[in-house]
Amino acid sequence: MKAYVFPGQGAQFSGMGKDLYDSSELAKKLFAQxxxxxxxxxxKIMFEGSDxxxxxxxxxxxxxxxxxxxLAACLGDSFKPDMVAGHSLGEISSLVANKxxxxxxxxxxxxxxxLAMQAACEAVPSTMAAILGLEDKVVEDICKSINGIVVAANYNCPGQLVISGAIPAVEEACTKxxxxxxxxxxxxxxxxxFHSPLMEPAREELAKAIESTTFSNPICPVYQNTIAKAVTDPNEIKKNLIDQLTAPVRWTQIMQQMIADGATEVIExxxxxxLQGLFKKVDRAFPTSSAEI
Structure with missing residues (x-):
């Protein structure tokens, strides 16, 4: 079973997508759109912009x-996902890929x-921090002990968790x-x-847009960030997508669940x-690759 996964913020680079544009009429049309x-x-920013x-x-x-x-559209008939997932922002990419x-x-x-997240970021000085080498429960408990907003935000792989919140609270949590x-x-x-209670204004803003958007029946299940389980019901997908901005990304649990549900390879x-690197942290022998046209 093929699992297709879609990256989130941080994967960008100057020149991204230019190879698709140069080799595909469909890509040219979609970029223009x-x-x-x-x-x-x-x-222009993707192809020539600075970091x-x-x-x-x-x-x-x-x-x-x-x-x-x-890229998924340019794969054409060879794109036959049995399951999809996306890390944070990537969840929306996965929902286009599975129709x-x-x-x-x-x-x-x-x-x-x-735009909503940008506005929420500007409203309160806040940040995130990567924590390596501790059990999830230890990180969660220490975050709870801090007087201020700081929460576990991204469960990226075993032993790698990102916390998120107000700057003083995150700094104190890092010390502890x-x-x-x-x-x-x-x-x-x-x-x-991101993925903390400080994103509540952005969640409310995005909820209005999501509620007025058509969500269709997907061609395969999506493993959603907030619950780390396969979902096919459009209304449930919609609710989980709204919750995503203030809830943690449970990527560790998504990877484990995809493998438990029969995934035999993952394509980023x-x-x-x-994301391929994170799968290798769960199972070093698990087959991973990058999608190419």
Whole structure:
């Protein structure tokens, strides 16, 4: 059984998607459509932009979404997923790939999500930190002991968890986690506290857009970030997608569940190989590859 997975923020690079554009008429058409929907030349930023330009949330999120969904579309008849999942932002890419969302609606949601998250980040000084080498429960308990908002946000793989919250609370948590034996507790260069209660204003904003978007029956299950289980019901998919902004990404549990449900190989669709590396942390022998046209 083939599991297709879609990366999230952080996988962007200058020149992303240019090979697709150069080799496919369908890609050219979809990039032109994207420029029209967004109202700016995202294609130019993806192909020629600096790292700084690509790092802006309002650019990063649609750029990664476009790379993933256009690549999936260009795979044509060879794209036959048995299951899909996406890390954070990548969940929307996976919902276009399994036909829950149209390309156009997916892009509009991603852009609204990016702008809403950017606004929430600017409202409260906040950040995230990567914690390596501790059990999940230890990290969760220490976060709960801090006086301030700090929560487990991304369960990336066994022994690698990202925490998220207000800057003083995250800094205090990093100190306590280091004392508790973390190999590393490193503040990340991100715009704000994604997947934490501080994203509530963005969740409310995105919820309105999601409620007014058509969600169709998918061609295969999606393993959603908030519950780490296979979902096929459009209404349940919609609810979980709304919850995603303030809830943790349970990627460790998604990988374990996909393998338990019969996945025999995983194919990463989009920039980078981060998700393949995370699967290898769960099972070093598990077959992984990058999608290529």
């Amino acid at each position: 994207a420029n029209e929907i967004l109202g700016f030349d995202i294609q 700084e330009e690509l790092k802006q949330t309002k650019v990063t999120q649609p750029a990664i979404f476009l790379h993933s969904t256009i 829950t969302l149209s390309f156009e609606d997916g892009l509009r949601l991603v852009y609204k999500r990016a 986690l280091t004392e508790a034996g973390a190999k590393r507790a490193m503040i990340l260069q991100v715009g704000g506290a 669709v989009g920039p980078g190989k981060v």
